[in-house]
Amino acid sequence: MNHITILGIESSCDDTSAAVIRDGVMLSNVIASQAVHEAFGGVVPELASRAHQQNIIPVVSEALKRAGIDKSELSALAFTRGPGLMGSLLVGTSFAKGFVTALDIPLIDVNHxxxxxxxxxxxESEDDHNQPSFPFICLLVSGGNSQIIRVNSYKDMEVIGQTIDDAAGEAFDKCAKVMDLGYPGGPVVDRLAKEGNPKAFTLNKPHIPGYNYSFSGLKTSFLYLLRDRIKEDPDFIEKNKQDLCASLQFTIVDILMDKLRKAVKDTGITEVAVAGGVSANSGVRNAFEDHARRYGWKIHLPKFSFTTDNAAMVAITGYYKYLDKDFCSIDEAPFSRVVL
Incomplete structure (x- = not known):
């Protein structure tokens, strides 16, 4: 039997990742993270692309080794073409083009x-059958994107709602930065929120029509709250850290779920998934489980290792595109911004 073996490469931001998927089953998923950005409180694009250049060959080599295959067994290579940081994407794209040219195998471009x-x-194994069935609604929440997507098939995804300003992950990170919690702030807020009272502080919730999101007003109301209270008590943040994080997390999750409930109700599609970096957040996961109980949703929560940027998700997308012989030409350029 001829196996379909796809090498996936992901380099859209600050993680260099390579993965091998054979006939839809993951054989390896290697991620090299860049600690260099922590000192700057955010991703520095120039440093990110340099780190990708250092990491990409060892990471690909390790992914092939862990998968127990030789590069000659590969059917095709799938790479992230965008959106993302242009310098980072160029490293992955250039490597991918050189690799497929040397091996004379097809190239598959993947939307991040x-x-x-x-x-x-x-x-993760042959008998893993937990995949969603089409159509389903997916809430995609990450540092750069917050979208509600109606997924009709792997190649037919319709964005029915999205943020008109900041993404949910951005709101977490920026509010965490103001409280001096370090970078990335989302996981720290999540940890502290578990010890706080989510009703301690009332934050601004936007009123945006339809399924679109807005998080800039929430961020502003959080900054004003801190500014006003610090005038009264310079130690306000330190004394109320847990309650501030719990209130912030509660409000962001509430905004996300409010629009998602509306989309599910209006479309009648009760199979609902969540994806992206913020899908690792315990508040989001608990809200999904709560909605499954209350509204009879069939929910899909990704494994923590698949919430952040990783190449296994690029390889599996490449696998489905390979089945359709949906290849890309060697002269395609990466792109930094796009909607689905």
């Missing part, structure tokens, strides 16, 4: 956002 949704289709 589509790959996050497709992370739900990664199989």
């Amino acid at each position: 956002l589509q790959a996050h949704v497709m992370a739900h289709f990664i199989k």
Whole structure:
């Protein structure tokens, strides 16, 4: 039997990742993270692309080794073409083009956002059958994107709602930065929120029509709250850290779920998934489980290792595109911004 073996490469931001998927089953998923950005409180694009250049060959080599295959067994290579940081994407794209040219195998371009949704289709073993069935609604929440997507098939995804300003992950990180909690702030807020009272502080919730999101007003109301209270008590943040994090997390999750409930009700699609970095947040996960109980949703929560940027999601998207012989030409350029 001829196996379909796909090497996936992900380099859209600050993680260099390579993965091997054979016939839809993951054989390896290697991620090299860049600690260099922590000192700057955010990703520095120039440093990110340099780190990708250092990491990409060892990471690909390790992914092939862990998968127990030789590069001659590969059917095709799938790479993230965008959106993302241009310098980072160029490293992955250039490597991918050189690699497929040397091996004379097809090249498959993958949309980073589509790959996050497709992370739900990664199989960890032959008998792993937990994939969503079409159509389903997916809430994609990450540092750069907050979208509600109607997923009709792996290649037919319709964005029915999205943020008109900041993304949910951005709101977490920026509010965490103001409280001096370090970078990335989302996981720290999540940890502290578990010890706080989510009703301690009332924050601004936007009133945006339809399924679109807005998080800039919430961020502003959080900054004003801190500014006003610090005037009264310079130690306000330190004394109320847990309650501030719990209130912030509660409000962001509430805004996300409010629009998602509306989308599910209006479309009648009760199979619901969540994807992207913020899908690792315990508040989001608990809200999904609560909605499954209350509204009879069939929910799909990704494994923690598939919530952040990883190449397995690129490889599985590539696998489905390979089945359709949906290849890309060697002269395609990466892109930094796009919607699905």
